[in-house]
Amino acid sequence: xxxxxxxxxxxxxxxxxxxxxxxxxxxxxxxxxxxxxxxxxxxxxxxxxxxxxxxxxxxxxxxxxxxxxxxxxxxxxxxxxxxxxxxxxxxxxxxxxxxxxxxxxxxxxxxxxxxxxxxxxxxxxxxxxxxxxxxxxxxxxxxxxxxxxxxxxxxxxxxxxxxxxxxxxxxxxxxxxxxxxxxxxxxxxxxxxxxxxxxxxxxxxxxxxxxxxxxxxxxxxxxxxxxxxxxxxxxxxxxxxxxxxxxxxxxxxxxxxxxxxxxxxxxxxxxxxxxxxxxxxxxxxxxxxxxxxxxxxxxxxxxxxxxxxxxxxxxxxxxxxxxxxxxxxxxxxxxxxxxxxxxxxxxxxxxxxxxxxxxxxxxxxxxxxxxxxxxxxxxxxxxxxxxxxxxxxxxxxxxxxxxxxxxxxxxxxxxxxxxxxxxxxxxxxxxxxxxxxxxxxxxxxxxxxxx
Numbered sequence: 001x002x003x004x005x006x007x008x009x010x011x012x013x014x015x016x017x018x019x020x021x022x023x024x025x026x027x028x029x030x031x032x033x034x035x036x037x038x039x040x041x042x043x044x045x046x047x048x049x050x051x052x053x054x055x056x057x058x059x060x061x062x063x064x065x066x067x068x069x070x071x072x073x074x075x076x077x078x079x080x081x082x083x084x085x086x087x088x089x090x091x092x093x094x095x096x097x098x099x100x101x102x103x104x105x106x107x108x109x110x111x112x113x114x115x116x117x118x119x120x121x122x123x124x125x126x127x128x129x130x131x132x133x134x135x136x137x138x139x140x141x142x143x144x145x146x147x148x149x150x151x152x153x154x155x156x157x158x159x160x161x162x163x164x165x166x167x168x169x170x171x172x173x174x175x176x177x178x179x180x181x182x183x184x185x186x187x188x189x190x191x192x193x194x195x196x197x198x199x200x201x202x203x204x205x206x207x208x209x210x211x212x213x214x215x216x217x218x219x220x221x222x223x224x225x226x227x228x229x230x231x232x233x234x235x236x237x238x239x240x241x242x243x244x245x246x247x248x249x250x251x252x253x254x255x256x257x258x259x260x261x262x263x264x265x266x267x268x269x270x271x272x273x274x275x276x277x278x279x280x281x282x283x284x285x286x287x288x289x290x291x292x293x294x295x296x297x298x299x300x301x302x303x304x305x306x307x308x309x310x311x312x313x314x315x316x317x318x319x320x321x322x323x324x325x326x327x328x329x330x331x332x333x334x335x336x337x338x339x340x341x342x343x344x345x346x347x348x349x350x351x352x353x354x355x356x357x358x359x360x361x362x363x364x365x366x367x368x369x370x371x372x373x374x375x376x377x378x379x380x381x382x383x384x385x386x387x388x389x390x391x392x393x394x395x396x397x398x399x400x401x402x403x404x405x406x407x408x409x410x411x412x413x414x415x416x417x418x419x420x421x422x423x424x425x426x427x428x429x430x431x432x433x434x435x436x437x438x439x440x441x442x443x444x445x446x447x448x449x450x451x
Contacts, residue, residue: 025439029300031078034294036297044302048211050243052295053302058188062401065309066130072313075229081224088174092213092222095176096331103328114321120168122317124346125404127161135413138406140388141398142245143252150249150398153241153389156234158385163231165346170223172344173216181332184219185211190343193369208346210334226416249399279301339433339447347418348427350377 027046037051056062087106089098102109134140140154147152165217173184188211192202207214243328296302341352350373357376358368383390397403401411430437 027299028303030297033297034297039299044404046299048119048239049302050247053298053299054247054295056250056399057248058296058301058305060305061261062179062399063133063248064129065305066126066133068127068306069313071129071235073119073317074235075310076314076317077116077123080119082111082113084116085224086088090174091178092332093217093302095174095216095259099175099177099328103326108434109269110323112449114324114326115317117326118318118320118324120171124168124350127164130411131157131161132417135387136410137249137399137401138391138393138397139249139399140397141249143249143395143398147375148245149241150245153238153245155385156238156241158381160234160238161378162381163227163234167223167227167231168333168346169344170219171225173211173219175328176216176225176332177329178332178336178338179327179329181211181334182338183344184215186341186343186351187347190354190373192367193367194374198370198374216416231330239342252398254394271337272388283415340431340435342427345428347423348398349423350424352427352431353377 007302026035027043030036030039040046040049040051041434058179087098087102087109089095104108104110104112106112133155140150142148142150147363169187172182188202188206191205192198193203203209205215205218207218244249251446330435342348343407353372355372356368357366357372359366391406391409393403393405393409426437429440432438438444
């Protein structure tokens with residue numbers, strides 16, 4: 001008697017042909033709908049993806065995949081930050097020297113530092129663009145699904161951009177050079193302008209009245225532990241909330257336009273005392289938003305696109321790091337003030353507003369640091385957070401670029417965004433010594449250097 005050939009089961013599918021071993025990468029290359037669904041459950045890396053996703057959610061020109069790019073940049077920051085964490089010394093006596101060793105002594109140290117710095121700057125920009133995209137498409141509005149709470153996910157997104165700014169700001173001080181020291185000095189001085197509690201807030205932030213060892217260790221702990229943990233936790237909840245809300249808002253809009261697909265009842269046979277009755281069995285004809293022509297398998301359609309965006313983001317940052325080195329100026333010196341002293345580039349619009357709102361009328365001076373640095377940005381942030389509850393446009397406007405009934409609020413929002421960008425450009429390229437305005441083609445005056 002000959003033994004029958006051995007049959008090995010394939011995970012998530014039917015037994016394979018005789019003598020064929022299971023495919024190790026079957027979850028990344030499913031051959032059937034069942035394998036695609038099982039891949040989400042059985043693969044740890046794919047577990048956070050849904051089994052099905054709406055086709056419009058995969059469009060490149062709707063979301064530009066800015067959310068995925070933001071997540072990729074955060075992941076790259078963690079990866080590049082781990083070797084820097086082991087090499088950096090958070091001490092005012094040794095911080096600058098350790099960064100200098102990373103830049104000039106450690107193998108690939110300058111490239112790793114450049115990757116970390118460029119990824120940090122790009123994350124601020126990409127998260128900001130992601131928030132702009134969500135607003136302009138009305139993606140914070142609830143659509144056709146049940147139990148949607150997209151307005152709360154918008155609040156989480158506003159919190160994420162604030163945490164991203166502080167994450168970059170706390171890392172700005174760590175090189176402990178002149179650029180970092182005075183940028184943080186300018187930024188924290190704006191916080192001290194809050195009436196009554198401003199000086200106490202600044203002392204709590206920097207650990208005293210001057211920027212020294214206490215400030216460095218606080219910023220270091222915030223940068224490597226608390227703020228990344230908070231960003232990671234909010235990002236996880238943000239993605240879970242997207243799943244609970246039925247995906248991107250464009251899918252709801254697409255369903256409203258195409259109509260729900262009716263699932264017909266099949267023909268059956270019914271056995272009775274008089275014989276067999278053929279026809280349609282008693283059933284409720286319902287509509288389904290999970291119809292085959294409205295959705296595709298997340299594995300591999302969604303996963304492939306997410307991988308392209310992630311790997312593309314890694315490649316862009318890695319290439320830029322080869323050509324854009326990280327600056328390292330002289331060691332921090334509290335006695336030598338650079339002229340002009342500027343905040344980090346993402347806070348330069350605040351510094352510009354502070355200058356423009358500081359008005360002197362005789363002996364009376366309007367405090368621009370409080371008006372333009374605290375009151376006005378705080379009001380804008382509060383209005384931005386509460387806007388989903390103030391927006392009275394129809395739900396048909398959700399997921400639509402520049403919807404007609406949202407035209408006015410989109411124009412106002414774009415005007416504010418353009419003002420912020422314009423002030424950032426002015427503060428970066430057109431503010432010279434003593435914060436005077438200079439056109440790009442105008443030379444700056446030569447200042448005496450301190451010997």
